[in-house]
Amino acid sequence: MLRSVNRVVLALAGLVLLVLGGSVLAVGLGASPPSWWLHDGRHDVLLDEAERTRWRDEGWFWPTVIAVLAALVLLALWWLSAQLRRRRLAEVLVATGDGEGALVRGRALEDVLAGEAESLDGVERARATLTGRRGAPRARVELVLEPRAMPSDALRRFSSEVLAPARDSAGLASLPATVRLRGVKHRADRVS
Structure with a gap:
């Protein structure tokens, strides 16, 4: 978005x-x-002579002009830093046991996490994003739950059946995750 x-x-x-x-x-x-x-x-x-000198005698004009220009410069610098900052992890360093390690694409690990989460009972959709450093990644996961799913069960199963195997298979000491749960919108059931 x-x-x-x-x-x-x-x-x-x-x-x-x-x-x-x-x-x-x-x-x-x-x-x-x-x-x-x-x-x-x-x-x-x-700007002709009259337009350039019209506000010269007003005490508020030049401080206002400088403040607006400074705000525009700060806004442009903030935007530039937001463009240069990476939000997603491009690659993850996987321990291979030989001391060297291997690099796995971050998107591939994200897709695996999301696919495994979607296979859980009660989860309709899932999206995963990896952030952090390549040797110590962090996961942000969004799970969209079906109408009758229990959030505590879905979170417990995600932790034990998806996150723990991903951490172990990548050879990571830890894989901290922030999980956001949302329910899918649905109509209320009618009782007749």
Whole structure:
């Protein structure tokens, strides 16, 4: 969901910047702008003398401009750090017993965890995500339970029948997991 929102916001921002920049370039190259456009022609400036000096004597103007620009810079830096931070583990280091180890794709282990969880009685859908370091992964699992499933039973069975074998087969000392349980939406049963 966050990935699609990110792409939509980037696409809209890019489109707005492209249209504004292209229109300013077209007017600068001699195209005649429409009557409602900000600039009259090729030799028009972005801010004339009156617009640049209108708020100079107001005490609130420059601190507000600086605060807004600083907030925009901080927001852009936060967005950049969110883009560079990896949310998913790309590979897991599996102990092979020879001291070297092997690398297993994180997505493959996620798919195995989700598939095994979906095979449990009472679990309709499952999704797993691995985070952390490749030598010490952490699992985030979402289980969607069927209407009549017992959450405590589903969690106990997931721990013993899915998580423990995955930890043992990967040769990990521990595989901490955060499990989120949700119930599937369904209609109420009618009693006649």
